[in-house]
Amino acid sequence: MARIKGGLNAKKRHNRVLKLAKGYRGARSKQYRIAKQSVMRALASSYAGRKQRKRDFRRLWITRINAAARLNGLSYSRLMYGLKLAGIEMNRKILSEIAVSDANGFKELCELAKSKVA
Helix, strand or coil: CCCCCCHHHHHHHHHHHHHHCCCCCHHHHCCHHHHHHHHHHHHHHHHHHHHHHHHHHHHHHHHHHHHHHHHCCCCHHHHHHHHHHHCCCCCHHHHHHHHHHCHHHHHHHHHHHHHHHC
16 A cells, blocks of 8 residues: 655645745745744734733723713712612723713713712
């Protein structure tokens, strides 16, 4: 029985990695061994970046809510506690949108939270 060599499959694997490394500088996009390391690191970083993006957006929303709440005489934590006591289940993304686009609506929410906390 004839022996089958793995050249074709190895070439496919190499080309797949080199295609992912397209656009990298120097040997990182030309040489398989170096490209493989760069691609592995890039894929790990992109995975971590997708998690980081969620944290960054939450920080942004909280910062916006806090800034708008302080304009209405409340801190972020007291606003959130007051809304919880009032039974208003609204996530931070929507609250920040209201704070940015609808100042009067956010002011009403702040007044409601103040009345529940006090």
